[in-house]
Amino acid sequence: MPDTPSMTSSEIGAIWITYQQKTMLFQMLDYFINKADDDEANEIMSSLKGDIQPFITQMVSMFNEEGIPIPIGFVSQDVNIDAPKLYDNGFDIMFVRLVKEISSGMHTLNLTMVYREDIILLFRDLTKMTQKYYDDCTRYLLKKGLLPRAPYVSIEKSIEFVKTNNYLDGAKLFSEKRPLNAVEIAHIYRGVESNVTGMQMIFGFAQVAKEKEAKKYFNKGGELAKAIIKDMSELLLQNNIQVPTTAGGNITDSKVPPFSDKIMMYCISLFCSFSLGGNSIGTAFSTRNDLPLKFAAYMKDIFEYAHEGAKIMIQNGWMEEPPQTIK
Template identity: 30%
Template sequence: MNKNNERLTAPEISNLWTHYIRETMGLCVIKYMLNTVQDPEIHKVFRTAQGLCDKHISKLKELFLQEHFPVPKGFNDKDVNLDTPPLFTDFFCLNYIHTMTMHGSQSYSLAFTVSIRQDIRDFYYQCNLDTMELYNQSLEVLISLKLLNPPPYYSTPDKVHFIKSLDYVTDLVGSKRTMNAVECGNIYFNLEKSMMTKGCLIAFKQVCKDKPIIKFLEKAINAANKHIGIFTTLLLKEDLHLPHTFDSEITNSNDAPFSEKLMLFHSGFLFAAALSYYGTAAMYSMRADIVLQCEKSIFDDLLIYSSFGKLIIKKNWMEQPPFADDRKMI
């Protein structure tokens, strides 16, 4: 029995279960990239990442065992082939791990705020610290290697200004005001994440041998291209620069370093994350055309995520989340 003598709540069970599956997936990718990167500074980042993954997985297993909760299958060494040649450049790998820290920070913060038990809160408090440490380390290496492409710079205002007209928020057609800093920041980072997603999808399609998965990846790449085009246009109309693209950071290897199950699951994870950050961009935007484009992107991603769900269930690769007790059957 756990030291708190308290049962796990539904959000705590959900977060621990989901976290384990995603963490074991991430560890497979990190092990492979650690084995292929050449730059010593980038190698250090991945050593840190692997250590944090191992620590988190160990604690998750401990929590499952003390609760007599079956440990999810997740992913393991059978889902990664460390002997395959590099599929990604060092530049891609560094940006990949940096992007994953952003996703991790968002997930851990949410898990912390919906947890009740002290030991679960302590765990996710530490996970937040860990991912911030990795974020800082990966960012410092991007800066030191002169690989960082920062978001656009805005001049600071000379005084406080107030919105005077409803045109600020209702200009769906016709002339539009310039993009404010909040809108620009969200669009830039969303575009950067979409470009990383596209890079992963291109790599997976290049090495995948399963025809239904290849077909799904083609649809996913088309959706990513559409969204990249939309948000690229928004920035260029403001004469603002774009993030790096990663299409050319995929090597010509056609040897799959990951199982098809992992590549499919990872693709679904990226689209699930996109739903969240497009939603955030829509919520904080005050320009109607930007909100509309975010909502269209969310709809597109929901269709892709639905296709992912059907395919992974058909493949019998989707573990069933924990259910509430069915009182009618007791």
């Protein structure tokens, strides 16, 4: 009997998904590093790329040991490092920070689905690395004035308990909505912040996409992100709360694609999954009745958009199948 048990189905799936995401970021970092004109940003991304490589190698070894075909994931041909700058003014670190935010949630979830000691250690190490670079990116953006802090609000000085069901009110036509509480503000603010970066990214993708259908899809996604930003911002403004804005991450006028349509489509799929998860958490922790309805509406639109993207990926042969069970 071998000392190390075979991988379970959940362990295979967790590593396969992680391999896709890590090879995507590994390849895209090549371009961002090549175009970085800020030494500190270059150092953060170069260090991250170097730290990702051993994890990719480790996952390949795990697949080999199990006799599982190595996923294609994403390769150097998916990136053109000689393409002109598509984004400027800190977008590279804004993008990396958002990917690290997604990775943090993925690795935590994966830790709940794996059992083998070496795989548990893999995701613990990935979590540790992810937290380090998320913190590095956050500090960099704050220092450069490219990341606005969440708003400060006045908090009541005494502890209160909810006394009536009116606290939950927010959907009745003729009743006055109570102010947002700090938990609700946090989720709305995070939603605006992540959608701003996502909108900048996706409109850039639309500008350089080769396939007409992909270009149209990216533009549609940018408009969806813009609508969500507008709606969430209005919620904050109704409560006299500052809306997050940033002067960073602008799109240049380049029309030369630095990334393949395949890797850009996968990137959008990943961000949609993250957005669905974030909105579901916002729904769970919002007690004002109108907010879960709004989050649910966002989730419906995002799910339908992601499903449309999956169809485009399948039609173009861009969607790699996860390991299949034998019938």
